[in-house]
Amino acid sequence: MPDTASAHGGTSGGFTKTEGWLDWYDGPTSPTFRLPEGAVDAHCHVFGPGERFPYAPERKYTPCDASAEQLFALRDHLGFTRNVIVQATCHGADNRALVDALQRSEGRARGVATVRRDVTDHELADLHAAGVRGVRFNFVKRLVDRVPIDSLEEIVAKIAPLGWHVVIYFEAADLPELYDFFSGIPTDIVVDHMGRPDVTKDPDGPEFGLFLRFMRENPRVWTKVTCPERLSVTGPRALDGEQQAYVDVVPFARRVVEEFPDRVLWGTDWPHPNLTDHMPDDGLMVDYIPRIATTPELQRKMLVDNPSRLYWA
Numbered sequence: 001m002p003d004t005a006s007a008h009g010g011t012s013g014g015f016t017k018t019e020g021w022l023d024w025y026d027g028p029t030s031p032t033f034r035l036p037e038g039a040v041d042a043h044c045h046v047f048g049p050g051e052r053f054p055y056a057p058e059r060k061y062t063p064c065d066a067s068a069e070q071l072f073a074l075r076d077h078l079g080f081t082r083n084v085i086v087q088a089t090c091h092g093a094d095n096r097a098l099v100d101a102l103q104r105s106e107g108r109a110r111g112v113a114t115v116r117r118d119v120t121d122h123e124l125a126d127l128h129a130a131g132v133r134g135v136r137f138n139f140v141k142r143l144v145d146r147v148p149i150d151s152l153e154e155i156v157a158k159i160a161p162l163g164w165h166v167v168i169y170f171e172a173a174d175l176p177e178l179y180d181f182f183s184g185i186p187t188d189i190v191v192d193h194m195g196r197p198d199v200t201k202d203p204d205g206p207e208f209g210l211f212l213r214f215m216r217e218n219p220r221v222w223t224k225v226t227c228p229e230r231l232s233v234t235g236p237r238a239l240d241g242e243q244q245a246y247v248d249v250v251p252f253a254r255r256v257v258e259e260f261p262d263r264v265l266w267g268t269d270w271p272h273p274n275l276t277d278h279m280p281d282d283g284l285m286v287d288y289i290p291r292i293a294t295t296p297e298l299q300r301k302m303l304v305d306n307p308s309r310l311y312w313a
């Protein structure tokens with residue numbers, strides 16, 4: 001394989017990034033919005049570095065490196081205190097980069113891992129000791145081959161005794177088919193990115209209505225009101241000082257924050273894998289927060305109380 005270094009990692013580890021890959025934004029601005037004391041970036045990733053932590057053979061994309069040190073530098077720059085690092089599909093079920101990042105964080109990061117049905121109790125205990133508190137089930141077709149439901153049920157049975165939760169990532173169009181399976185999961189559930197609504201549709205319409213119903217009917221379901229940069233169709237983008245970024249996503253996120261203030265989380269999604277048209281300035285991503293959580297109380301719940309309850313209790 002040709003040796004193409006990422007713009008940020010220095011070394012490539014012999015991996016060639018997916019064509020058109022956008023590297024994370026170097027030199028983010030300082031946010032105007034001041035995060036509350038103890039704020040948690042509850043959705044972010046580490047990638048490699050590929051040289052130390054090779055990307056998984058079954059991956060659907062090859063990212064640029066995004067190391068734990070770089071993540072922690074961003075945390076400090078933006079004013080977060082802690083991180084929840086989520087295993088991304090480019091590392092498959094090899095959680096070594098995640099565990100390494102958790103161990104370097106000195107207790108300031110928790111993790112969400114990917115495991116297979118044959119994971120042993122011993123391996124789960126080691127992940128728990130490192131700071132893992134959940135597993136992620138990914139249903140986004142461009143990212144993974146579908147894992148059979150009985151495998152997922154077997155994993156749930158193994159992680160439930162540890163008090164872990166299940167993070168689910170799916171697209172809105174797939175919720176009807178998955179609704180009953182999700183509703184039957186006995187642990188807490190955290191939905192990534194509000195179940196990826198199509199924001200060209202009406203937030204009061206049937207598609208988003210089904211997601212809201214899912215949250216109402218299942219009091220153990222939480223959601224991340226994250227990724228406006230992924231969901232937005234009309235922008236404007238969080239670049240060049242834009243303080244009104246992603247206006248089309250705001251009504252969806254605000255609705256969820258206001259109806260479920262005790263079950264929402266927020267995160268940067270750094271290093272923003274698989275974006276194809278722009279890479280946001282993470283300082284401006286933080287400035288998006290007060291537009292969806294509009295009072296200090298809502299902000300404190302979403303950024304401090306809720307993630308503390310779920311990940312550090």
Ligand SMILES: O=C(O)/C=C(\CC(=O)C(=O)O)C(=O)O
Pocket residue numbers: 045087088089090138143169192269272273274
């Ligand atoms: O960062 C995210 O949450 C979203 C991703 C990447 C991802 O989840 C993964 O690779 O596991 C995406 O939509 O491409």
